[in-house]
Amino acid sequence: MKTRSAAKRPPIHMIDTEADTLTDLALARQERSPEVSALLLEEINRAKIYSATKIPADVVTMHSRVEFVDEANGASRTVELVYPGDADIAAGRISIMTPVGAGLIGLREGQSILWPDRDGQQRRLSIVRVERAQ
Template identity: 60%
Template sequence: MTNTKASRRPPIHMIDNEAESLANLAIGNSERFPEASELLLREIDRASLHPAGKVPAGVVTMNSTVEFADGTHEGGHTIQLVYPGQADIAAGKLSVLTPVGAGLIGLAEGQSIIWPARNGSERVLTIRKVAQPA
């Protein structure tokens, strides 16, 4: 199911063992990254969980390459969603433990979510395309 209209919290899907790993990551980093940790935990709590290989097609999972729009750059962004230790924004690797990373996980192609920006405003994140790792 895709939702082309922006929603505060559209339905999302996650791989069950990734959700557990991400919850542990968020809890372990809640003092260092309180906002992103809280956002990520909220998303995990509301996600439909699936075994690996059973997540619906086009869903953002860890290590996915994601093309998305957020209204800040005309052409949008293409990133790989990674764990914090692999993050390198210059190489297009965005940590899931950032506000945008936490907003992307679990969304599917065509979905949009109204999401908080670092400056306190809101923006719309829209998933254009998702490629799973090989």
């Protein structure tokens, strides 16, 4: 089942240096967060890699502000995708090492992904808008 669901995932894009940093982070956190680490490593492995100057402007990268809709409940959220030490849910900064954070990285405006939440339930996350950090 996991393989079928991964096959349905949309193409994603990452910055080369972020992919390297995220790989190191996911490997370092495998014991503490095995599910999220595995999901993030899968996403990195299937991503098309770009230099920071060549990545399309509408791609979710680290420190992007992204508006997305959780299709399960129709809720729209705008968050900044950050590294774990900078996370502050009250301030709208979510960690890449959360299920939602790992699901958003690399997506483009208009794309959706079927992604597991903390309880293992599949949810469709749809990207509405991306504002990249300058």
